[in-house]
Amino acid sequence: MGRKKIGTTWTSFVKSIASFNGDLASMTAPPFILSKASLVEFSAYWTEHPKLFVAPAKESDPEKRALAVLKWFLSTLKQQYSSRNEKLGSEKKPLNPFLGELFLGHWDDPEAGKTELISEQVSHHPPVTAYSIINEKHGVKLQGYNGQKASFASMTINVKQVGLARLHIDAYDEDYLITLPTLHIEGLVYGTPYVELEKSTIIQSSSGYFAKIEYTGKGWVSGKKNCFNATLQKVGSKDILYTISGQWTDSFTVKKGKTEVDSFSHKNNPTTPLTLKPIEEQDPLESRRAWAKVAVAIDKGDYEEIGMEKSKIENAQRELRKKEKEEGKTWERRYFSSVEKDSATGKLLDLAAKYSVSLGVPAVTLDDPSKTNGIWLFDEKKYEGVKSGTREEELKAAVEKVEAATAH
Numbered sequence: 001m002g003r004k005k006i007g008t009t010w011t012s013f014v015k016s017i018a019s020f021n022g023d024l025a026s027m028t029a030p031p032f033i034l035s036k037a038s039l040v041e042f043s044a045y046w047t048e049h050p051k052l053f054v055a056p057a058k059e060s061d062p063e064k065r066a067l068a069v070l071k072w073f074l075s076t077l078k079q080q081y082s083s084r085n086e087k088l089g090s091e092k093k094p095l096n097p098f099l100g101e102l103f104l105g106h107w108d109d110p111e112a113g114k115t116e117l118i119s120e121q122v123s124h125h126p127p128v129t130a131y132s133i134i135n136e137k138h139g140v141k142l143q144g145y146n147g148q149k150a151s152f153a154s155m156t157i158n159v160k161q162v163g164l165a166r167l168h169i170d171a172y173d174e175d176y177l178i179t180l181p182t183l184h185i186e187g188l189v190y191g192t193p194y195v196e197l198e199k200s201t202i203i204q205s206s207s208g209y210f211a212k213i214e215y216t217g218k219g220w221v222s223g224k225k226n227c228f229n230a231t232l233q234k235v236g237s238k239d240i241l242y243t244i245s246g247q248w249t250d251s252f253t254v255k256k257g258k259t260e261v262d263s264f265s266h267k268n269n270p271t272t273p274l275t276l277k278p279i280e281e282q283d284p285l286e287s288r289r290a291w292a293k294v295a296v297a298i299d300k301g302d303y304e305e306i307g308m309e310k311s312k313i314e315n316a317q318r319e320l321r322k323k324e325k326e327e328g329k330t331w332e333r334r335y336f337s338s339v340e341k342d343s344a345t346g347k348l349l350d351l352a353a354k355y356s357v358s359l360g361v362p363a364v365t366l367d368d369p370s371k372t373n374g375i376w377l378f379d380e381k382k383y384e385g386v387k388s389g390t391r392e393e394e395l396k397a398a399v400e401k402v403e404a405a406t407a408h
């Protein structure tokens, strides 16, 4: 597509962003910036290095375990925030998942064994994705949910994430609360948007360790992009046990005092591919199957077809919500349940308060649950129900409702 073409559509598009209402998902963007991937797929970015994900379970020393969690978290950032640039040349606009959309898969790794991914769009207004990533062999689970609050200023889209992630290590009955980075999208003017992370995130463990990661963007000495500095401390002590620094898109080193004790580089650590069922075997609510026709239209860059196929799905959803409203029902989430603020928030905030470091840095503030339509927790009973087949009728009825609404 010639420069001119990108120029007109893109410029008018960027102007439209300037007046958007904060809900990124509701924007219609030019075909060349659309990605075929739905936002519900992004949960997979947490575990594309399964070895690092299960490594903490092998550390009996709690300090080394906390360091292994920090190293795993840092290894996820490149895939989370810059894998579209690598694969597609720039950040792209993901498809806006419909309520109940699923993304199910697993990673097979000779050492880590099988790691299962369950991702579900638990809210459409506002868009909220919940996920549960489980490695039974090593007893490591990551569960969380997130939404985004976006604003626009001086040609940049600022995105604050709401929600959080919790890592649980069965062998030590240990929890790690992970907050989600604030990001902004640069490069909009040139039509080549990319993510830069900013401010800081916290990893707060129930065993008293506390990591703080500061995203410093362009290193003022090195001029390199995507720089960060991280420290690991023990609650209540000012001693810095380890420092980790480098570029989250490339490599980083771990230091104890002045001595380098470990390092990680993406070049030497290729990601493990996610295994998905072939589209024809997928549940109709699974993302790749549900959006298959839109993906074809995006490949063709056929604006009309994209619009037509997307509105079939979106109209069906509107119809379902209308019917549910009339019947006084709500959509039954397949794997997650929203719990009252006091029970879940209380537990999470007690954990954070109990372990927050006396350094006066707030450990973890759980965003206002009304921003994410509640606190979404993985529901083991629902999961067992799916695995044992006792929910067969209920799930079939749900799929039939969606298919009936999409048919006409």
Ligand SMILES: CCC(=O)OC[C@H](C)CC[C@H]1O[C@H]2C[C@H]3[C@@H]4CC=C5C[C@@H](O)CC[C@]5(C)[C@H]4CC[C@]3(C)[C@H]2[C@@H]1C
Pocket: 017, 024, 025, 027, 029, 033, 039, 042, 043, 045, 080, 081, 091, 092, 093, 094, 146, 148, 157, 159, 161, 185, 193, 195
């Ligand atoms: C609507 C404006 C628009 O389409 O502008 C086009 C540009 C592609 C910029 C907007 C989109 O940029 C995408 C980047 C997405 C975030 C990337 C990574 C993550 C981490 C993951 O764990 C949770 C989701 C999150 C925060 C993505 C959220 C959606 C973002 C901001 C996309 C923007 C619509």
